[in-house]
Amino acid sequence: MWCYTARESEFLNLEQPRGELAVRALAMPADTNPSGDIFGGWIMSMMDAAGAMTATRRAEGRVVTASVGHISFLRPVKVGDVVCCYTDVLSIGRSSMRLCVEVWVLRQGRGARVKVTAAEFTFVSLDEAGHPRPIGGSRSLEPLNLEAQ
Numbered sequence: 819m820w821c822y823t824a825r826e827s828e829f830l831n832l833e834q835p836r837g838e839l840a841v842r843a844l845a846m847p848a849d850t851n852p853s854g855d856i857f858g859g860w861i862m863s864m865m866d867a868a869g870a871m872t873a874t875r876r877a878e879g880r881v882v883t884a885s886v887g888h889i890s891f892l893r894p895v896k897v898g899d900v901v902c903c904y905t906d907v908l909s910i911g912r913s914s915m916r917l918c919v920e921v922w923v924l925r926q927g928r929g930a931r932v933k934v935t936a937a938e939f940t941f942v943s944l945d946e947a948g949h950p951r952p953i954g955g956s957r958s959l960e961p962l963n964l965e966a967q
Contacts, residue, residue, distance in 0.1 A: 835922050835931065837906025840868035844927075845899045856895035861935050862886070865919045868903035873915055873941035876907060878954035881941040884914060889937035899923040902931070913950040914942045 841864055849860040866883055873881040895901060901923055908916040921935040945951040 835904040836918055836920055837904045839902055840871050840905045841903040843901050845895050845897055845901050847897050858891055861921055864903050865937060868905050869917045869919045869939040872905040877943035880944045882944060884940040884942045887938045891935050893934045895923055895934055898926045900927045910953060912952055914940055916940050
């Protein structure tokens with residue numbers, strides 16, 4: 819293993835999920851690669867959807883994915899694993915926000931959670947014409963109260 823910076827160590831934290839649960843799905847045989855593991859593109863799609871749902875709530879409107887960075891596939895995902903995507907807002911700017919999106923699995927739907935993937939997503943808030951618009955709502959990085967919505 820190699821040494822990580824403090825930021826990398828926090829990003830790759832393997833102890834518990836960071837942020838709020840945004841998406842959960844069952845990994846199915848149709849989503850496998852030729853080696854029999856779940857295709858990384860399917861995992862990235864789940865992460866993008868999870869991030870978009872969180873960003874849409876925060877922006878109080880339409881968002882698009884602007885970039886994905888620092889993606890790390892740490893462990894394979896197997897058929898039958900319950901895939902859980904967690905999102906944590908890292909920063910909110912005038913019209914964009916950065917989120918940490920982590921993927922944890924429950925092997926065959928049970929046992930301890932295992933972190934399998936992490937990435938940083940940037941979303942941009944858009945108006946009806948598709949132009950960047952200021953983000954509405956709170957700029958707080960605290961999780962939103964989902965029951966109140």
